[in-house]
Amino acid sequence: MNDLIKKVTQLLDDKTINVFIGYGQGTASRIRTIFVKNSSQVENLVYTSDCTANLAGYLLKHEVKKIGKLGILANDSALRSMMQLASEFQIKDGEVYVLHAAKDGSFTEFADFQSIEAYLVTIDTGITSDEQERIAKLEAMTVKERWIFWNKEFEKCIKCYACRAACPMCYCHRCTTDVNQPQWIPVASHEQGNLDYHLMRAMHLAGRCVNCGECANACPMDIPLNLLTYQLIAPIRTTFDATAGMKADAVYALSTFKPDDKENFII
Amino acid sequence: MSRIGVFVCHCGENISATVDCEKVARISGELKGVEFSADYKYMCSDPGQTMLKDAIREHKLDGVVVAACSPRMHEPTFRNACAEAGLNPYLCEMSNIREHCSWVHPKSDLTTDKAESLVRVMVEKVKKNKALNSIKVPVTRTALVIGGGVAGIQAALDIANCGHKVVMVEKLPSIGGHMSQLSETFPTLDCSQCILTPRMVEVAQHPNITLYTYAEVESVDGFIGNFKVKVRKKSKSLDEHLCTGCGLCTTKCPQKKIPNEFERGLGFRPAIYVPFPQAVPNKPVIDRENCTYYIKGKCKVCEIVCPTKAIRFDQEDEIVEVDCGAIVLATGFDVLKPDFFPEYGYGKYKDVIDGLQFERLASASGPTQGMIRRPSDGEIPKKIVFVACAGSRDPAKGIEYCSKICCMYTAKHAMLYKHKVHDGTPYVFYMDIRAGGKNYEEFVRRAIVEDETHYVRGRVSTIYEKNGKLIVKGVDTLMGAQPVEIEADMVVLATAGVANKGSEELAQTVHVSYDAHKFFAEAHPKLKPVETNTAGIFLAGACQAPKDIPESVAAASGAAVKVAALFSNDLLTREPLIAVVNRQAPPVYSSCVGCFLCQSVCPYQAIEREEIKNRNGEVIRTLAKVNEGLCQGCGTCVALCRTKAIDIYGYSNQQVYSEIMALLND
Ligand SMILES: Cc1cc2nc3c(=O)[nH]c(=O)nc-3n(C[C@H](O)[C@H](O)[C@H](O)COP(=O)(O)OP(=O)(O)OC[C@H]3O[C@@H](n4cnc5c(N)ncnc54)[C@H](O)[C@@H]3O)c2cc1C
Ligand code: SF4
Ligand code: SF4
Numbered sequence: 001m002n003d004l005i006k007k008v009t010q011l012l013d014d015k016t017i018n019v020f021i022g023y024g025q026g027t028a029s030r031i032r033t034i035f036v037k038n039s040s041q042v043e044n045l046v047y048t049s050d051c052t053a054n055l056a057g058y059l060l061k062h063e064v065k066k067i068g069k070l071g072i073l074a075n076d077s078a079l080r081s082m083m084q085l086a087s088e089f090q091i092k093d094g095e096v097y098v099l100h101a102a103k104d105g106s107f108t109e110f111a112d113f114q115s116i117e118a119y120l121v122t123i124d125t126g127i128t129s130d131e132q133e134r135i136a137k138l139e140a141m142t143v144k145e146r147w148i149f150w151n152k153e154f155e156k157c158i159k160c161y162a163c164r165a166a167c168p169m170c171y172c173h174r175c176t177t178d179v180n181q182p183q184w185i186p187v188a189s190h191e192q193g194n195l196d197y198h199l200m201r202a203m204h205l206a207g208r209c210v211n212c213g214e215c216a217n218a219c220p221m222d223i224p225l226n227l228l229t230y231q232l233i234a235p236i237r238t239t240f241d242a243t244a245g246m247k248a249d250a251v252y253a254l255s256t257f258k259p260d261d262k263e264n265f266i267i
Numbered sequence: 268m269s270r271i272g273v274f275v276c277h278c279g280e281n282i283s284a285t286v287d288c289e290k291v292a293r294i295s296g297e298l299k300g301v302e303f304s305a306d307y308k309y310m311c312s313d314p315g316q317t318m319l320k321d322a323i324r325e326h327k328l329d330g331v332v333v334a335a336c337s338p339r340m341h342e343p344t345f346r347n348a349c350a351e352a353g354l355n356p357y358l359c360e361m362s363n364i365r366e367h368c369s370w371v372h373p374k375s376d377l378t379t380d381k382a383e384s385l386v387r388v389m390v391e392k393v394k395k396n397k398a399l400n401s402i403k404v405p406v407t408r409t410a411l412v413i414g415g416g417v418a419g420i421q422a423a424l425d426i427a428n429c430g431h432k433v434v435m436v437e438k439l440p441s442i443g444g445h446m447s448q449l450s451e452t453f454p455t456l457d458c459s460q461c462i463l464t465p466r467m468v469e470v471a472q473h474p475n476i477t478l479y480t481y482a483e484v485e486s487v488d489g490f491i492g493n494f495k496v497k498v499r500k501k502s503k504s505l506d507e508h509l510c511t512g513c514g515l516c517t518t519k520c521p522q523k524k525i526p527n528e529f530e531r532g533l534g535f536r537p538a539i540y541v542p543f544p545q546a547v548p549n550k551p552v553i554d555r556e557n558c559t560y561y562i563k564g565k566c567k568v569c570e571i572v573c574p575t576k577a578i579r580f581d582q583e584d585e586i587v588e589v590d591c592g593a594i595v596l597a598t599g600f601d602v603l604k605p606d607f608f609p610e611y612g613y614g615k616y617k618d619v620i621d622g623l624q625f626e627r628l629a630s631a632s633g634p635t636q637g638m639i640r641r642p643s644d645g646e647i648p649k650k651i652v653f654v655a656c657a658g659s660r661d662p663a664k665g666i667e668y669c670s671k672i673c674c675m676y677t678a679k680h681a682m683l684y685k686h687k688v689h690d691g692t693p694y695v696f697y698m699d700i701r702a703g704g705k706n707y708e709e710f711v712r713r714a715i716v717e718d719e720t721h722y723v724r725g726r727v728s729t730i731y732e733k734n735g736k737l738i739v740k741g742v743d744t745l746m747g748a749q750p751v752e753i754e755a756d757m758v759v760l761a762t763a764g765v766a767n768k769g770s771e772e773l774a775q776t777v778h779v780s781y782d783a784h785k786f787f788a789e790a791h792p793k794l795k796p797v798e799t800n801t802a803g804i805f806l807a808g809a810c811q812a813p814k815d816i817p818e819s820v821a822a823a824s825g826a827a828v829k830v831a832a833l834f835s836n837d838l839l840t841r842e843p844l845i846a847v848v849n850r851q852a853p854p855v856y857s858s859c860v861g862c863f864l865c866q867s868v869c870p871y872q873a874i875e876r877e878e879i880k881n882r883n884g885e886v887i888r889t890l891a892k893v894n895e896g897l898c899q900g901c902g903t904c905v906a907l908c909r910t911k912a913i914d915i916y917g918y919s920n921q922q923v924y925s926e927i928m929a930l931l932n933d
């Protein structure tokens with residue numbers, strides 16, 4: 001912890017960065033994101049086992065970007081989000097100062113994308129056993145049962161778009177939901193509108209989602225949104241041998257064609 | 268309020284037999300925004316088109332729907348008619364009530380209902396259509412001919428003689444293709460080399476033709492009129508400018524026992540070699556796989572003996588870029604490989620050979636100087652069996668088609684044999700004799716009557732060796748399936764003509780389609796036999812299907828005319844149905860977020876990056892932008908863009924949405 005405070009103080013003092021995105025104490029026992037702009041605010045930084053949120057999404061927010069040069073406390077998910085964002089030309093190498101928070105509580109500085117990539121190949125990109133269990137349950141259902149399950153879940157949606165705001169990959173200035181000429185996705189939060197929105201969200205994240213779980217965490221209605229996007233990860237991995245957020249110069253699996261791509265899913 | 272005209276065609280009885288066209292016109296006339304509607308027997312006919320033009324003028328129509336056949340067939344016809352009447356052609360749409368309706372459903376009210384729906388959909392679309400102007404792009408007047416067989420040679424010479432530049436790329440060290448291996452040719456029995464070699468030389472010397480031998484196409488980008496091709500010139504280990512073609516190196520090379528591909532393994536060649544004496548260019552290449560120097564690091568005998576010091580052991584492959592406006596594919600065919608016929612003993616018995624090997628034996632410049640001698644012991648065979656359809660027309664073997672050339676060359680082989688071995692007896696096993704073609708039937712008759720060839724109708728079941736003879740077992744189906752057994756001295760298999768190895772990869776590189784047998788596919792079997800489905804790429808010769816020389820040459824001249832027609836314009840007119848990335852006033856600029864996923868998905872490399880700069884010249888946004896010349900309007904990017912920043916002219920989101928709504932809100 002002292003290491004973190006010392007490092008961030010130094011970065012702000014010597015103007016390497018203008019703002020550091022990290023974790024702070026929220027109301028009650030909650031952890032929230034804080035933006036440290038000078039050394040007097042550094043003491044507000046905390047780092048505990050509850051600090052699991054993926055902060056990478058803030059890197060693209062206009063309000064944050066305009067402060068100046070950014071530094072970030074990045075966990076594994078945030079590193080992967082950053083690599084995916086880089087592959088989509090949203091951040092450039094050297095633009096962001098990256099301090100990696102490892103699971104054991106130690107902090108390491110990553111000088112460039114290459115070192116992040118080198119680190120990422122050593123980590124487990126799978127999902128937790130709890131999530132695996134829930135997905136297995138979903139997969140054990142018949143198509144009809146699954147359809148009923150998801151429609152029931154989507155019925156709860158109030159279209160607050162917290163999931164969209166929380167997702168680091170939802171960075172479009174104008175989401176398709178906001179396009180009204182023509183209005184492909186109905187805005188109303190009725191059965192059809194909700195289903196259309198969630199199918200669209202899942203499809204837009206196919207091959208890009210790094211399974212950080214922020215969408216499900218953000219949802220006030222407790223919809224297990226992450227299970228939907230997770231289920232698209234495995235087929236893309238097995239079919240195209242591609243995993244999102246591993247390389248800064250990766251080409252999107254769903255936008256490329258290789259002669260040896262499997263075609264067994266075409267009927 | 269729109270003023271749309273709906274024109275319902277009967278297509279003779281093609282549509283009206285199952286659809287009540289009159290009713291479709293009447294109901295459509297009541298749709299909101301439809302000003303005029305009519306039906307007619309043949310809308311595409313002159314009176315039909317006149318009716319459409321008159322209605323446009325008289326009723327001041329601002330949109331037209333023609334309910335008829337597929338737009339592939341007549342969209343240009345009706346768009347032109349609209350333009351002649353002063354209406355922007357892109358305000359005209361076709362509703363396909365033939366292929367999509369009348370042809371696939373029985374006569375019933377439901378079929379008529381469907382036709383009405385299809386018209387309604389298009390009426391809603393047309394309401395959102397915008398007037399568009401066609402795009403003009405320049406044409407690069409250079410043609411690339413891939414393959415230097417007789418077809419490629421003919422195409423190249425024809426195009427070059429029209430005054431256009433040609434680049435020819437040939438995989439092997441010499442041009443000539445299979446024809447250069449043939450002895451005499453049916454149906455005239457003129458010497459193959461004698462008619463071909465002057466043309467090969469003409470290619471090499473033509474001021475408009477650039478020839479790259481020992482070269483292959485690496486990649487093809489761009490589109491009709493403006494292709495960008497990368498050609499890999501494989502290293503010949505030779506400075507071609509210094510080499511005089513004296514051939515001294517080839518006589519001194521210590522590697523002498525390499526099976527000669529040109530002789531189909533019936534002779535040998537050194538590691539530095541010219542494939543055959545009349546080769547063009549007549550300069551050697553080093554076959555690095557068999558050269559002692561490349562294997563062991565020592566030798567260089569050729570370098571020592573070369574009087575002009577032309578050998579270059581360290582020469583590397585060279586990539587040349589060719590800008591061209593059209594491409595002619597003339598990569599020819601191959602014949603089935605020996606391992607295909609275990610039952611005929613090919614590869615096991617030396618005296619079972621294929622047709623091309625027989626051509627080499629019969630050729631005056633071949634390994635036996637034109638004497639028919641069998642490979643095993645050099646004896647002159649007294650009894651010879653020719654087996655037609657070896658592999659062809661055999662669904663069990665996966666080749667259900669007829670290779671077309673074998674009946675004729677087998678008759679030729681029997682004749683050539685008889686002309687050289689007067690006391691010999693030739694037999695031909697055949698399924699049917701296919702001799703359609705000018706003077707072809709007469710040619711086969713001559714083989715049977717004058718040259719006393721014994722034709723046996725039936726398939727050969729096995730061939731095996733016994734006491735130095737090849738026992739050919741089959742049946743004669745004209746004698747009531749009576750078994751036949753012939754003790755032959757030599758057997759010649761007319762093996763099936765197949766697509767080249769690697770033709771699939773080449774098709775993918777060049778972006779053309781191919782059929783189930785990996786032959787390149789024509790755009791239309793009857794009306795577009797030398798075009799491919801990719802604009803600006805044409806087919807010549809046996810790369811499309813097995814063909815004989817007259818057919819290959821005719822196709823090549825056909826392809827050449829297509830190229831010349833393309834090159835006869837300065838500018839190429841293209842349909843403006845292309846993608847566009849939206850632009851808005853600052854500070855928004857565009858809803859594009861610059862993820863460039865569209866860039867990797869575009870199959871035509873049509874998406875570019877545009878940097879938006881502020882007054883100080885700093886880049887504030889990088890946005891996607893579609894290159895008008897490259898975009899083919901496939902719409903792939905539109906489907907991929909998450910933020911719907913891309914739209915496509917003529918098939919905009921608005922138009923498609925209106926169409927769907929027209930159906931759903933019925
Ligand atoms: C045994 C036999 C006897 C025949 N006898 C007769 C006859 O008597 N009369 C007659 O009319 N027809 C005859 N034919 C048919 C004749 O050979 C063909 O019609 C003719 O060769 C077709 O010419 P082509 O140029 O299309 O193909 P090919 O002759 O096959 O030439 C294709 C050329 O393209 C080159 N090539 C291939 N792939 C590539 C690539 N990827 N890049 C660059 N270059 C490439 C090849 O090296 C070759 O030079 C006979 C055929 C056979 C097998
Ligand atoms: S966060 Fe939950 S409630 Fe809000 S839009 Fe997303 S799914 Fe619906
Ligand atoms: S996919 Fe859409 S948002 Fe992304 S670069 Fe292309 S046009 Fe822009």
Ligand code: SF4
Binds near residue numbers: 901
């Ligand atoms: S429509 Fe889009 S993907 Fe297709 S060629 Fe044009 S730019 Fe490329």
